[in-house]
Amino acid sequence: MSSPKEALTYRAAGVDIDAGEEVVERIKPLVARTFRKEVLAGLGGFGALFELAGRYRDPVLVSGTDGVGTKLKLAQTLGRHDTIGIDLVAMCVNDVLVQGAEPLFFLDYFATGKLEVETTVAVIGGIARGCELAGCALIGGETAEMPDMYPPGEYDLAGFCVGAVEKAALIDGSRVRAGDAIVGIAASGPHSNGYSLIRRIVARAGNPFDLDIGGVTLADALLAPTTIYVKPILELLKAQPLHGMAHITGGGLVENIIRVVPDGLGIALDSRAWPLPAVFDWLQREGNVPRWEMWRTFNCGIGYTVIVAPERAAGTLAALDRLGLAAWTIGEVVAAPGTERVRIG
Numbered sequence: 001m002s003s004p005k006e007a008l009t010y011r012a013a014g015v016d017i018d019a020g021e022e023v024v025e026r027i028k029p030l031v032a033r034t035f036r037k038e039v040l041a042g043l044g045g046f047g048a049l050f051e052l053a054g055r056y057r058d059p060v061l062v063s064g065t066d067g068v069g070t071k072l073k074l075a076q077t078l079g080r081h082d083t084i085g086i087d088l089v090a091m092c093v094n095d096v097l098v099q100g101a102e103p104l105f106f107l108d109y110f111a112t113g114k115l116e117v118e119t120t121v122a123v124i125g126g127i128a129r130g131c132e133l134a135g136c137a138l139i140g141g142e143t144a145e146m147p148d149m150y151p152p153g154e155y156d157l158a159g160f161c162v163g164a165v166e167k168a169a170l171i172d173g174s175r176v177r178a179g180d181a182i183v184g185i186a187a188s189g190p191h192s193n194g195y196s197l198i199r200r201i202v203a204r205a206g207n208p209f210d211l212d213i214g215g216v217t218l219a220d221a222l223l224a225p226t227t228i229y230v231k232p233i234l235e236l237l238k239a240q241p242l243h244g245m246a247h248i249t250g251g252g253l254v255e256n257i258i259r260v261v262p263d264g265l266g267i268a269l270d271s272r273a274w275p276l277p278a279v280f281d282w283l284q285r286e287g288n289v290p291r292w293e294m295w296r297t298f299n300c301g302i303g304y305t306v307i308v309a310p311e312r313a314a315g316t317l318a319a320l321d322r323l324g325l326a327a328w329t330i331g332e333v334v335a336a337p338g339t340e341r342v343r344i345g
Contacts, residue, residue, distance in 0.1 A: 013147065014113075014114065014145070014147025014148070015145045015147065016114075016115055016145065019115045019117050019145075020115060020143060020145065022117050023115065023117055023120045023121060023124070023143060024143075026117070026121045027121060027124045027125070027128070030124065030125050030128040030129075031124075031128055031138045033128065033132060034106075034128055034131040034132055034136070034137050034138040035137050035139075036104075036105075036135075036136075036137045038050050038051045038052070038055070038104070038137070039105070039137045039139055045140075047140075048105065048107065048139035048140035049139075050104060050105050050137070050139060050162075052164065055164075056164055056166060057166060058166055058167045058168065059164045059165070059166065059167070060101075060164065060165055060166070060167050060170055061162055061163070061164055062096045062099050062101035062162070062163045062164065062165060063096070063160070063161065063162045063163070064092045064093075064095040064096045064160075064161050064163075065092060065158065065159065065160045065161070066088070066091040066092050066095065066158070066159055066249075067088065067091070067156070067157055067158050067159070068084060068087045068088050068091060068157060068192040069192055069193065069195050069196070069250075070195040070196050070199060071084065071087060071192050071195045071222075071223075072084060072155070072156065072157065073195070073199060074195060074198075074199060074222060074223065075223060076153060076154055076155070078209065078219055078223065080219075080223055081119050081122040081123050081126070082122045082123075082125060082126050083126050083223060083224075083225040084123060084126055084157070084223075084225075085108075085123050085124060085125065085126025085127035085128070085129065085130055085157075086126050086127075086129055086130040086133070086225035086226065086228070087126075087130075087191070087192045087225050087226045088108065088126075088127055088130065088157050088158075088159040089106060089127055089130025089131055089133070089134055089136075089159060089161075089228065090130060090134075090191070090192070090225065090226035090227065090228045091159065091191075091192050091226060091249065092106065092159045092160065092161035093106070093130075093134040093136060093161050093163070093228060093230050094226070094228065094229055094230070094247040094249075094303075094304065095161075095247050095249070096161050096162075096163040097163070097229060097230050097233055097234075097245070097247070098171070098245045098246060098247050098260070099165060099170055099171050099172065099245075100165045100169050100170055100171040100237060100242075100245075101163030101164055101165040102135070102163050102164060102165065102230075102234060103134050103135065103136035103161050103162075103163040103230055104136055104137065104162055104163055104164055105136055105137045105138075105139040105161070105162055106127070106130075106131050106134075106136050106137065106138050106139065106159060106160065106161045107138075107139060107140045107141050107142075107159070107160045107161075108124070108127050108138070108141040108142075108157065108158070108159050108160070109141065109142045109144070109156075109157065109158040109159075109160075110123060110124065110141065110142070110143045110144070110155060110156075110157055111143075111144040111146060111149070111150070111155060111156045111157075112144070112145060112146070112150055112154065112155035112156070113145070113146060113147055113148065113149055113150035113151065113152065113154065114145065114147065114152065115143070115145040116153075119155070120143065120155075123155070123157070124141070124143075126225075127141075127159070130225075130228060133228040133230070133231070134228050134230040134231070135230060135231055136161065136163075136230075169237075171242060171243075171244060171245060172244075172260075173243070173244040173259075173260035173261060173262060173307075174262065175243040175244070176243045176244045176260065176261050176262055176265065176307055176333055177243070177265075177309075177333065178265055178333055178334055178335045179310055179332060179333065179334075180243055180244075180307050180308060180309060180310060180332060180333040181307070181308055181309070181310045181312070181313035181316075181329050181331075181332055181333075182257065182267060182269065182305055182306075182307055182329070182330055182331040182332060182333065183305060183306045183307075183308060183313060183316050183317060183320070183327050183328070183329055183330065184273075184274060184302035184304075184305050184327060184328055184329075184330035184331075185229065185302065185303060185304040185305065185306070185320060185325050185326070185327045186227075186274075186301060186302070186303065186325065186326040186327065187226075187227060187248070187277075187299045187301055187302060187303030187304075188224045188225065188226065188227045188303070189221055189222065189224035189277070189279055190222065190279065190280075190283075190298055190299065191226040191227070191248075191249070191299055191303055192226050192249075193249050193250045193252070193297070193298065193299065194250075194252075194297045194298045195222075197283075197287070197289070197297055198222060198283060200287070201283055201286050201287035201289075202218070202222070204286075204287070205286050211282075213278050213279050213282055214277065214278030214279065215278075218279075218282070221278070221279040222279065226303070227303050227304070229247075229303070229304045229325075232320070232323035232324065232325055233245070233304070233306075235319075235323055236306070236316070236319055236320065236323065239315075239319050240308065240312055240315060240316050240319055241308070241309075241312070242306050242307065242308055242316075243307045243308060243309065244260040244261065244306070244307035245260065245304070245305065245306050245307070246259060246260050246304070246305045246307075247303075247304055248299040248302055248303050248304060248305065249299075251296060252294070252295050252296045252297050252298050252299060252300065253269060253295050253296075253299065253300060253302060253344070254292075254295045254296040254342050254344070255296060256305075257269075257305055257307075257342075258341055258342055260307070261307075261333060261341070264335070264336065264337060265333050265334065265335060265336055265341075266333070266334050266335070266336025266340065266341035266342060266343070267331055267332070267333055267334065267341070267342055267343070268331050268332055268334045268343045268344075268345065269330055269331035269342075269343065269344045269345070270330060270331055270344075270345050271295075271300075271344055271345065272345075273328050273329060273330045273331070274301055274302065274328040274330055275301065276300060276301055277300075277301045280294065280298060280300050280301060283298070292344075295344055302330060305330070307333065310332070313329050317329065
């Protein structure tokens, strides 16, 4: 006669419902700080509610989704989880901003093999902080505990953002003309791109995370959260007409600015127009990275660009300075009838 089978529970299978409930309770006050008056319900519903009525006359919704790439691996290696959520928000809201949209609300997806409450709360706390910086509501999300899907101590993140802009104010690059000035706005570091190459360089150098890089440790330089440009750029839009904008993400300076430039035009950038931050100088030297590879992989110190009529460049720089952003005129839009549309001198 066979012995009775052991009674199984979800916890025995590796999913701790109690831990999940504790996370929800602990993040509620963090999330509540991000809410706007248009949010109609708090956490816990099957769908998040956001009211648009009365705010826009002819709105266009602009959506974006992203992650933070293998910067996650670095955060997990160093056990520093409190700012990676800011990166997640930044990568989404900065993309939505490019078309002139105000980010309205954000949702996150956090997945792990075993839910570690302190780590999860730290990550989601960073997401909430990013939403505060962007002025958008953290309106919902999903925390998934999936045994056997991820190694111990690892997790994955994805973010989703919806913004809105009046149709007449949509920025799509169609007004870009030859002769327009390209204004580059400072990045806080590598932001959230190129980290597969960064990690390879760091590993080959012996993981010198305590090395001084321009007055901060290498760890701090590499984990500096992505700048969220939303509030100052929305203010800039009230004061200066912009022809185009670009968020410098994967593909670096080479592939991103040109995305908002019409066919038949190109860009000419002057690499001497802004200082190369110390972390990029170190990465280039330590990795023996070719110059063009740097431009097409990293932001090289420029995290966001705006394209303006040449006579507006000085006023744009002054406005950005008042808004607390370092910026430089880094190039111009040029005629490019051939296939070579990007030049960096």
